[in-house]
Amino acid sequence: MRDVAVVAFTQAPSVRRDLDRNEVEILIPVIHELKQKTGLKNEDVDFVCSGSSDYLAGQAFAFVSGLDAVGAWPPVCESHVEMDGAWALYEAWVKIQMGYAQVALVYGFGKPSMGDLPITMALQLDPYVLTPLWPDAISLAALQARICLEKGVCTERDMAERAVRDRKNAKDNPFAQVKGDFTVDGILKDPFVVSPLRKHDCAPISDGASAVILAAGDRAKELCKRPAWIRGFEHICEPLDLGVRDLTRSRSTEIAADRAGVGKKKIDVAELSAPFTHQEILIERALGLDDGTRINPSGGALAANPLMAVGLSRIGEAASRIWDGSANRAVAHATSGPCLQQNLVCVLEGD
Amino acid sequence: MSDKKPEEKEGPVQVLQTPVRLEYVFSAGQSASRLLGAMAKGKLLGQRCPVDGRVYFPSRGSCPQHGVPLDGAPVELADKGTVATYSIVRIPIEKVPLELPYVTVQVVLDGADTVLMHLLKCDVDKVHMGMRVQAKWKPREEWTSSVENILYFEPIDEPDAPYDSFKEHI
Numbered sequence: 001m002r003d004v005a006v007v008a009f010t011q012a013p014s015v016r017r018d019l020d021r022n023e024v025e026i027l028i029p030v031i032h033e034l035k036q037k038t039g040l041k042n043e044d045v046d047f048v049c050s051g052s053s054d055y056l057a058g059q060a061f062a063f064v065s066g067l068d069a070v071g072a073w074p075p076v077c078e079s080h081v082e083m084d085g086a087w088a089l090y091e092a093w094v095k096i097q098m099g100y101a102q103v104a105l106v107y108g109f110g111k112p113s114m115g116d117l118p119i120t121m122a123l124q125l126d127p128y129v130l131t132p133l134w135p136d137a138i139s140l141a142a143l144q145a146r147i148c149l150e151k152g153v154c155t156e157r158d159m160a161e162r163a164v165r166d167r168k169n170a171k172d173n174p175f176a177q178v179k180g181d182f183t184v185d186g187i188l189k190d191p192f193v194v195s196p197l198r199k200h201d202c203a204p205i206s207d208g209a210s211a212v213i214l215a216a217g218d219r220a221k222e223l224c225k226r227p228a229w230i231r232g233f234e235h236i237c238e239p240l241d242l243g244v245r246d247l248t249r250s251r252s253t254e255i256a257a258d259r260a261g262v263g264k265k266k267i268d269v270a271e272l273s274a275p276f277t278h279q280e281i282l283i284e285r286a287l288g289l290d291d292g293t294r295i296n297p298s299g300g301a302l303a304a305n306p307l308m309a310v311g312l313s314r315i316g317e318a319a320s321r322i323w324d325g326s327a328n329r330a331v332a333h334a335t336s337g338p339c340l341q342q343n344l345v346c347v348l349e350g351d
Numbered sequence: 352m353s354d355k356k357p358e359e360k361e362g363p364v365q366v367l368q369t370p371v372r373l374e375y376v377f378s379a380g381q382s383a384s385r386l387l388g389a390m391a392k393g394k395l396l397g398q399r400c401p402v403d404g405r406v407y408f409p410s411r412g413s414c415p416q417h418g419v420p421l422d423g424a425p426v427e428l429a430d431k432g433t434v435a436t437y438s439i440v441r442i443p444i445e446k447v448p449l450e451l452p453y454v455t456v457q458v459v460l461d462g463a464d465t466v467l468m469h470l471l472k473c474d475v476d477k478v479h480m481g482m483r484v485q486a487k488w489k490p491r492e493e494w495t496s497s498v499e500n501i502l503y504f505e506p507i508d509e510p511d512a513p514y515d516s517f518k519e520h521i
Binding site for chain 1 (some may be wrong): 367369371373374375376377378379380381382383384411412413414415416417418419420
């Protein structure tokens with residue numbers, strides 16, 4: 001395996017609704033800042049890979065215009081995934097492993113505020129039986145949370161504790177959207193959005209974008225004083241049909257964590273992309289995290305949830321903790337599909 | 352009341368229609384909004400690339416060649432230009448305000464470095480590359496923030512532009 005590291009990361013502030021800008025205009029300054037930070041020009045980048053969804057933009061081939069932000073001259077070697085940018089980063093990592101690239105630019109962007117997001121997400125379900133019923137994403141997560149509560153996997157208080165923690169951590173993150181000091185008892189008095197989920201159990205809807213530079217070997221050391229080396233990287237998908245899955249645990253995260261070697265040594269920092277509090281608990285357990293790990297110092301997906309960029313941002317935030325020396329070993333998580341269907345685990349190390 | 356179940360009466364269900372419909376509140380974005388706002392005043396605004404000075408019309412907020420933000424002052428363009436290339440259309444299409452056969456053209460507006468695709472009202476035997484043309488606007492009282500304020504282009508009495516001035520656009 002080649003040594004490949006995350007060497008730079010930029011992001012747009014997550015906001016509930018970006019009134020002025022379209023999704024490419026949200027992305028433009030993010031890419032520009034990344035190039036200025038690293039001094040990289042287009043000819044220095046061997047591969048460009050992006051993650052976005054045309055369903056958020058409501059336009060076929062909307063992802064193509066994302067390249068306006070990158071610039072396509074000299075001609076670029078480029079690819080796109082209709083998934084979170086974390087999976088675009090995986091593709092770029094494979095490209096570098098295969099020897100086709102030394103430096104890669106990865107970005108994710110989305111403007112979900114233009115549509116009705118929980119309904120739009122019904123389109124990721126089985127198109128014959130489930131989507132025609134239009135079950136919204138919050139209701140499906142609520143069913144999962146109900147199962148977790150009834151089987152004793154967690155309590156509503158456990159869930160609220162995650163919201164309080166993440167919102168508190170997010171106070172130090174200028175890009176986060178939901179932040180502040182709350183108490184568990186206080187937020188448990190709030191009404192249900194969809195029982196048993198309250199507002200604090202659900203990640204916000206966020207417009208946003210983020211971008212990362214990946215580099216191999218010596219090139220990584222030139223671009224970054226303390227590169228965040230990718231030492232384990234795996235993503236696993238479970239069946240689409242919710243009825244055949246055990247929704248009280250995240251098997252795919254468990255397998256991915258095992259293959260990525262999460263449990264081999266102490267994890268200092270974890271950045272999780274679980275969009276609901278009970279899912280954050282499931283991911284913590286699947287990764288085998290304990291009190292020795294700082295979870296979501298950025299606030300995680302519950303504090304800012306720019307769809308299609310939120311997972312990539314977790315990798316960027318985890319890498320940032322390596323760069324600033326506050327962690328030597330970090331894990332980043334990204335998810336896709338209904339009720340944690342597909343999960344990606346990335347282990348980053350400073351040495 | 353019949354005792355029979357619905358499937359016995361009408362046979363098994365063989366086709367199920369499941370229409371998909373999503374609603375969006377579309378936002379054009381800053382660049383397109385600026386362009387459309389200027390359109391309502393009868394102005395054509397482009398933007399200049401800070402790297403090579405080329406003027407984009409319409410602009411999408413970033414130079415797609417160099418990947419740099421187009422954040423400088425907008426550049427006002429003339430509503431005259433040169434036909435870079437064209438096509439003669441003999442198939443009717445909805446909402447086209449010209450009678451068949453008509454001409455679609457790629458126009459390089461004076462001061463712009465990109466082409467604008469539009470209609471040309473002229474004798475189809477007369478259209479040619481390098482032809483000088485000007486926008487025919489709707490009556491002023493009908494202007495809105497829409498690119499449709501320009502109905503079509505028309506030939507004007509000016510000598511043809513030299514080939515070198517538009518060759519990169521063909």
